[in-house]
Amino acid sequence: xxxxxxERIKLFTTRSPWWxxxxxxxxxxxxxxxxxxxxDGPRPLTLTQTQFGTQFGLMVIxxxxxxxVTTEYRFATIRATFQAIPNRTxxxxxxxxxxxxxxxxxxxxxxxxxxxxxxxxxxxxxxxxTTADDWRRVAxxxxxxxxxxxxAVAVGILVRxxxxxxxxxxxWVMLVENLVGLIPRVGADIQEWLPFxxxxxFLGNPGPDAVLGPWASLAYFAGVTAVLLVxxxxxxxxxxx
Amino acid sequence: xxxxxxERMKLFTTRSPWWxxxxxxxxxxxxAALMAGTASAESPITIxxxxxxxxxGLMVVxxxxxxxITTEYRFSTIRATFQAIPNRTxxxxxxxxxxxxxxxxxxxxxxxxxxxxxxxxxxTADLAIxxxxxxxxxxxxxxxxxxAAVIAVSVGVLVRxxxxxxxxxxxWTSLLENLIMLIPRVGRDIHQWxxxxxAHQFVTGDPDPSARAIQDGPGLSDAVLSPWPALAYFAGFAVVLLxxxxxxxxxxxx
Amino acid sequence: MIEAVGLTKRYGKTLxxxxxxxxxxxxxxxxxxxxxxxxKSTTMRMILGLDAPTGGSALIDGKHYRDLHHPLRTVxxxxxxxxxxxxxxxxxxxxxxxxxxxxPAKRVDEVLEIVGLTSVxxxxxxxxxxxxxxxxxxxxxLLGDPQVLLFDEPVNGLDPxxxxxxxxxxxxxxxxxxxxxxxxxxxxxxxxxxQELVVIGRGKLISQSSTEDFVAQATENTVxxxxxxxxALRTALGRAGVSIRDEGESLIVSxxxxxxxxxxxxxxxxxxxxxxxxxxxxxxxxxxLTGDSVEYHTEIADGQVPATLVPAGK
Numbered sequence: 001x002x003x004x005x006x007e008r009i010k011l012f013t014t015r016s017p018w019w020x021x022x023x024x025x026x027x028x029x030x031x032x033x034x035x036x037x038x039x040d041g042p043r044p045l046t047l048t049q050t051q052f053g054t055q056f057g058l059m060v061i062x063x064x065x066x067x068x069v070t071t072e073y074r075f076a077t078i079r080a081t082f083q084a085i086p087n088r089t090x091x092x093x094x095x096x097x098x099x100x101x102x103x104x105x106x107x108x109x110x111x112x113x114x115x116x117x118x119x120x121x122x123x124x125x126x127x128x129x130t131t132a133d134d135w136r137r138v139a140x141x142x143x144x145x146x147x148x149x150x151x152a153v154a155v156g157i158l159v160r161x162x163x164x165x166x167x168x169x170x171x172w173v174m175l176v177e178n179l180v181g182l183i184p185r186v187g188a189d190i191q192e193w194l195p196f197x198x199x200x201x202f203l204g205n206p207g208p209d210a211v212l213g214p215w216a217s218l219a220y221f222a223g224v225t226a227v228l229l230v231x232x233x234x235x236x237x238x239x240x241x
Numbered sequence: 242x243x244x245x246x247x248e249r250m251k252l253f254t255t256r257s258p259w260w261x262x263x264x265x266x267x268x269x270x271x272x273a274a275l276m277a278g279t280a281s282a283e284s285p286i287t288i289x290x291x292x293x294x295x296x297x298g299l300m301v302v303x304x305x306x307x308x309x310i311t312t313e314y315r316f317s318t319i320r321a322t323f324q325a326i327p328n329r330t331x332x333x334x335x336x337x338x339x340x341x342x343x344x345x346x347x348x349x350x351x352x353x354x355x356x357x358x359x360x361x362x363x364x365t366a367d368l369a370i371x372x373x374x375x376x377x378x379x380x381x382x383x384x385x386x387x388x389a390a391v392i393a394v395s396v397g398v399l400v401r402x403x404x405x406x407x408x409x410x411x412x413w414t415s416l417l418e419n420l421i422m423l424i425p426r427v428g429r430d431i432h433q434w435x436x437x438x439x440a441h442q443f444v445t446g447d448p449d450p451s452a453r454a455i456q457d458g459p460g461l462s463d464a465v466l467s468p469w470p471a472l473a474y475f476a477g478f479a480v481v482l483l484x485x486x487x488x489x490x491x492x493x494x495x
Numbered sequence: 496m497i498e499a500v501g502l503t504k505r506y507g508k509t510l511x512x513x514x515x516x517x518x519x520x521x522x523x524x525x526x527x528x529x530x531x532x533x534x535k536s537t538t539m540r541m542i543l544g545l546d547a548p549t550g551g552s553a554l555i556d557g558k559h560y561r562d563l564h565h566p567l568r569t570v571x572x573x574x575x576x577x578x579x580x581x582x583x584x585x586x587x588x589x590x591x592x593x594x595x596x597x598x599p600a601k602r603v604d605e606v607l608e609i610v611g612l613t614s615v616x617x618x619x620x621x622x623x624x625x626x627x628x629x630x631x632x633x634x635x636x637l638l639g640d641p642q643v644l645l646f647d648e649p650v651n652g653l654d655p656x657x658x659x660x661x662x663x664x665x666x667x668x669x670x671x672x673x674x675x676x677x678x679x680x681x682x683x684x685x686x687x688x689x690q691e692l693v694v695i696g697r698g699k700l701i702s703q704s705s706t707e708d709f710v711a712q713a714t715e716n717t718v719x720x721x722x723x724x725x726x727a728l729r730t731a732l733g734r735a736g737v738s739i740r741d742e743g744e745s746l747i748v749s750x751x752x753x754x755x756x757x758x759x760x761x762x763x764x765x766x767x768x769x770x771x772x773x774x775x776x777x778x779x780x781x782x783x784l785t786g787d788s789v790e791y792h793t794e795i796a797d798g799q800v801p802a803t804l805v806p807a808g809k
Binding site: 312 | 540543545546547561572574575577579581582583584587588590591592595596597635
Binding site: 016031034035038039040041049052053055056059060063067070162163166167170171174175176179182183184185186187 | 284408417
């Protein structure tokens, strides 16, 4: 608990988490509001339409989580951290936990905030959260943000440079995973097993012939993340700080 | 000319441009090799399809261009620069020019390299560069990279932090422009005029329909401009950003 | 010659530099002295045109820095030794600077030789110790063989050998007729290095004079008297309107010199066992002058912490 408190203090006494929070919530909820305001036509506004801004929030979370650890390397405060807490695995796990918790909370606020904003601003809506699937697609955002934050922290520990970690994460998520699908013949099959495509299945409505169901997709995403985190912790324990 | 030489020395005596250049070329050309290698009789490789990786190279080039200026702020060498060259506009224009030229060269090598490797792997495929569209699809990539580098340097000057500038650029180009499309009614109209979508129109627009199915190349742009005005629009956007960045840099304390 | 006229810099509500005017003459080492946070670095950045003054101006040989043609040939500066890209070699750092002011490439090797970095010129600057970075910074300042040189806290973090080297070096530069302006928060260091002193506190000018005059003026000159008739002497001194304080068996008198105290004692009929002039130390003088203008007071009482213990702020 002490370690968690330590990391919480460290996180909230710098500016980037605050910036990220404002940006992630502002843009996601802002986009949902715009959707709500501009929506018209015979078909009611759907749940999917209210949630499209959460993709943007996801990117901001990745950046925030990566920065939480890369800035420690940049300003060499990681040395002070390891000096205070020589058990590096414990120190880094504490940081990962705090960042992931913050990301989860932000995800829930972003998702429900977007849902509420659209419900208030649009006239013709079909936004009742009735089925378990409906709940998953809104409340699931928090889980995705939390796990994605763990992945970003792991990449941050491995790369140690803000610019490098952010570039790797953003280019991977937004570009590489989409480009892979364009490779003839094999592309689509590979793409099914890419982690953020799995996230899309979890937050979407995968058909019955999808390779994994929604919850299995989330578990797969978490598994990939766990592997990365173990690799990161292993390398941090071995490396000179 | 002296200032250009100075900026060239500064750029090439650090490591990130080399890394980025290698990465951009490796991935774009590698992607083309993958496309050519997996092509079949029913979906043969086309010129457009050899350029699938160009979006990836674009991201890497923008990261490189942003880093070229944000690292100067990070290590305060911008102060040494302005001390040696008090005319900030001249100093920053020289940097922008050098970075943009490098980006354009990387773009041309990436594009022709991608095309070249495809012709090697699939010598029987029809990859002759004949039509204006085909020339734009390959040679046009250098121009897009060059102006994108100007945009990236401008954002770098304005934001001054590597993390911030890279995040803004990547999220803007790969996500925000597409997300805006999802806004009902107005989204598509706005999207038609967003700069990177318009730049994409220059590369992919006005294809010869007989020679190209949509799925055989990078997705098409929905911009309404024809290709060359599209490039001019993209360049204009870059220049406007650059002017704002230069004005701010002149006013601000270094 | 450097000339500051009414130089002012405001950051939001704080006035970092407040209507500062001074001149730095050629051929002398001029110290720029003030506690941490007094506005020394800001002033130097304004002289170099890096920060825009809110008011007033700083001129070098009558020109604004921005109007200098090939400024490195006129002004060399070391404001912060860490203003170097860590992955660039020392030589590459100097090469681009030389190129930017059309200086010959061989000048790079010359300045590397002067500061003794020739053997590590190809190494990345990020791996340099503070002392080596400082030398690289000085090499950059000397690149254009300038007539005006600015150094901001150049001895920070240097070992005694390095400090001695820099001190001699600055004297040599001044003897060659150059203008040398060097800032420090260490009066003891300045007393050995500088012939002229510009002293500031909280952004305001406190004094500009020769180092000798500064010390003489600022040091509180007192007289110590010991006498078996101390009570009578105290009364007589009190009547003469000077301030007195007790120190053990003796009185410390300020506001009167030895002769006057002696005459007063004679007229009172007091026997004197000691009558000696007391000179204050440099640090005391500095503390006295800037005592009200220290930006960050320490908790330790009486201001007894010598300025040397406080790390320099950048």
